[in-house]
Amino acid sequence: MIIQKEISLKPKSRxxxxxxxxxxxxxPELKEIKTGIAHIFIKHTSASLTINENADPTVxxxxxxxxxxxxxxxxxxxxxxxxxxxxxxxxIKNTIxxxxxIIPITNGKFNLGTWQGIYxxxxxxxxxxxxxxxxxxxER
Amino acid sequence: MIIQKEISLKPKSRxxxxxxxxxxxxxPELKEIKTGIAHIFIKHTSASLTINENADPTVxxxxxxxxxxxxxxxxxxxxxxxxxxxxxxxxIKNTIxxxxxIIPITNGKFNLGTWQGIYxxxxxxxxxxxxxxxxxxxER
Amino acid sequence: MIIQKEISLKPKSRxxxxxxxxxxxxxPELKEIKTGIAHIFIKHTSASLTINENADPTVxxxxxxxxxxxxxxxxxxxxxxxxxxxxxxxxIKNTIxxxxxIIPITNGKFNLGTWQGIYxxxxxxxxxxxxxxxxxxxER
Numbered sequence: 001m002i003i004q005k006e007i008s009l010k011p012k013s014r015x016x017x018x019x020x021x022x023x024x025x026x027x028p029e030l031k032e033i034k035t036g037i038a039h040i041f042i043k044h045t046s047a048s049l050t051i052n053e054n055a056d057p058t059v060x061x062x063x064x065x066x067x068x069x070x071x072x073x074x075x076x077x078x079x080x081x082x083x084x085x086x087x088x089x090x091x092i093k094n095t096i097x098x099x100x101x102i103i104p105i106t107n108g109k110f111n112l113g114t115w116q117g118i119y120x121x122x123x124x125x126x127x128x129x130x131x132x133x134x135x136x137x138x139e140r
Numbered sequence: 141m142i143i144q145k146e147i148s149l150k151p152k153s154r155x156x157x158x159x160x161x162x163x164x165x166x167x168p169e170l171k172e173i174k175t176g177i178a179h180i181f182i183k184h185t186s187a188s189l190t191i192n193e194n195a196d197p198t199v200x201x202x203x204x205x206x207x208x209x210x211x212x213x214x215x216x217x218x219x220x221x222x223x224x225x226x227x228x229x230x231x232i233k234n235t236i237x238x239x240x241x242i243i244p245i246t247n248g249k250f251n252l253g254t255w256q257g258i259y260x261x262x263x264x265x266x267x268x269x270x271x272x273x274x275x276x277x278x279e280r
Numbered sequence: 281m282i283i284q285k286e287i288s289l290k291p292k293s294r295x296x297x298x299x300x301x302x303x304x305x306x307x308p309e310l311k312e313i314k315t316g317i318a319h320i321f322i323k324h325t326s327a328s329l330t331i332n333e334n335a336d337p338t339v340x341x342x343x344x345x346x347x348x349x350x351x352x353x354x355x356x357x358x359x360x361x362x363x364x365x366x367x368x369x370x371x372i373k374n375t376i377x378x379x380x381x382i383i384p385i386t387n388g389k390f391n392l393g394t395w396q397g398i399y400x401x402x403x404x405x406x407x408x409x410x411x412x413x414x415x416x417x418x419e420r
Contacts, residue, residue, distance in 0.1 A: 002419050004315045004384065035144045037179050037275050039317050041384050043393030045333045050235045053185045058219040062228050063235065065217050070210075070350075077345050079338040088342050095330045095343065099396075100382050102240050104144065104181050104273040111273050113183030116239075133384040133391050135317050137277055137417055139142050175284045177319050177415050190375045193325045198359040202368050203375065205357050210350075242380050244284065244321050244413040251413050253323030256379075277417060279282050 001036075003029050003136040008129045012122045014086075016052075016060040020110075020117045029136065031108040036138020038110065041100040043131040046090030046124050048097035054117025063121070067093055090123035097121055105138055141176075143169050143276040148269045152262045154226075156192075156200040160250075160257045167274065171248040176278020178250065181240040183271040186230030186264050188237035194257025203261070207233055230263035237261055245278055281316075283309050283416040288409045292402045294366075296332075296340040300390075300397045307414065311388040316418020318390065321380040323411040326370030326404050328377035334397025343401070347373055370403035377401055385418055 007026040009019060023040065024030070030038070042049050053059040071092045073085040080088045101118065104111040110118075120130065147166040149159060163180065164170070170178070182189050193199040211232045213225040220228045241258065244251040250258075260270065287306040289299060303320065304310070310318070322329050333339040351372045353365040360368045381398065384391040390398075400410065 002315050002417075004386065035142050035275070037277070039382050039384065041382070041391075043391075043396065045331070045393070045395050051185070051239045052231050052235050056220055059228065059231055062218050062220050063232065066211070066215075066232050069217075071346070075346075077349075078342045080336055080342050088339065091332055091339055092343065092346050095332055095399075096236055096376055098238065098378065099331045102179050102181070102242060102382060104179065104275050106144065106273070111181075111183075113185070113271065115185050116183065119235075131393065133386070135315070135384050137142075137317070175282050175415070177417070191325070191379045192371055192375050196360055199368065199371055202358045202360050203372065206351070206355075206372050209357075236376055238378065242319050242321070242382060244319065244415050246284065246413070251321075251323075253325070253411065255325050256323065259375075277282075 001138055005134055007132050007134065009120060009132060011128050012120055014122050014125050016063040017120045018054055018117045019120045023118055030105065032140055033105045033108060033136060033138035034140055036105040036136060038103045038105055039100060039135040041133045043133065045094050047127055047130050048094045048099065048121040049101045050097050050119045050121060051101060051116050052119055053115050055115060086125050093123045141278055145274055147272050147274065149260060149272060151268050152260055154262050154265050156203040157260045158194055158257045159260045163258055170245065172280055173245045173248060173276060173278035174280055176245040176276060178243045178245055179240060179275040181273045183273065185234050187267055187270050188234045188239065188261040189241045190237050190259045190261060191241060191256050192259055193255050195255060226265050233263045281418055285414055287412050287414065289400060289412060291408050292400055294402050294405050296343040297400045298334055298397045299400045303398055310385065312420055313385045313388060313416060313418035314420055316385040316416060318383045318385055319380060319415040321413045323413065325374050327407055327410050328374045328379065328401040329381045330377050330399045330401060331381060331396050332399055333395050335395060366405050373403045
């Protein structure tokens with residue numbers, strides 16, 4: 001059984017955001033799946049998806065601090081600069097962090113660890129709405 | 141055909157560890173799958189999974205050396221510090237390296253390259269047992 | 281329905297290369313799939329797969345520039361040096377960027393965003409032919 005849908009995530013400020021609930025709200029179908037996987041794919045090259053700690057907000061702000069140091073906007077060696085200082089750095093962060101997640105499904109829910117949540121990592125200053133394709137492969 | 145199971149990996153010291161055999165030992169079912177994929181997912185935010193060189197142990201120790209330089213524990217800009225100097229850095233390494241792997245299955249085995257092995261990357265000083273969900277989607 | 285095949289990518293120079301068309305040329309079967317996912321897996325530990333911007337070639341050259349600074353070949357702390365200065369750095373880049381992609385399939389095509397393309401990231405100076413396993417799980 002395969003279920004696929006495209007959803008739009010509400011615009012987020014630059015930074016790392018917990019979106020587990022927002023994803024769940026778009027997936028009433030998940031309840032019907034006994035065993036399977038969910039593939040969550042972002043159709044953009046300047047925002048990323050990851051799984052990380054779902055409790056302390058400073059983990060998310062420390063992530064933003066760290067990745068801004070790792071991929072500095074004031075680097076002088078980039079040639080792709082026409083779209084702003086936050087563009088090439090966003091592409092690089094996207095390749096480091098990744099465009100998709102696969103999460104196991106067990107008894108109608110994401111089978112995440114106690115401390116795991118789904119993050120949208122918005123790398124642009126003004127990223128706008130982000131489109132996500134979710135594909136569920138599972139059995140009832 | 142979907143097979144899903146939760147396994148526990150034995151506690152590992154901080155560093156990069158080859159776990160291909162340990163995973164195989166938990167998966168006698170693999171022999172029955174002619175074609176498919178295996179999703180291997182770690183339910184933690186301070187240890188990661190990757191695939192890399194399976195022969196020379198210095199590849200694994202060089203990985204540990206490199207990632208400790210990439211995400212330095214003596215950085216003064218982290219706010220999430222209550223759980224120890226190896227905690228926020230572990231979350232960052234987890235987001236860089238990743239929480240899950242998908243490996244093709246062909247004729248009852250992981251279809252890995254000659255030099256590829258599965259690594260558990262233990263980022264904490266004392267990580268303990270790590271829980272893994274394996275989901276196989278395949279055909280006999 | 282599961283389709284799996286091994287393909288060989290033509291040798292590429294060191295750097296980041298757009299391979300969306302080369303992958304499509306190997307996948308006439310894709311047209312038959314209404315909904316599903318494609319798993320693209322590289323059987324090597326010194327070349328990677330990612331998805332990123334498919335238009336401006338300077339994005340790809342900036343990626344190469346950036347990753348060479350991130351993982352410097354003149355570092356003196358590596359022990360795995362017998363296979364050349366570009367070997368251990370290639371393994372690290374592979375673990376940062378990743379060995380596999382999952383792409384949603386919708387109506388016989390990869391459901392990528394307008395600006396997304398598939399990259400082969402060749403980290404070795406002379407990487408040669410690269411073997412890829414593609415596994416499609418889908419419904420007609």
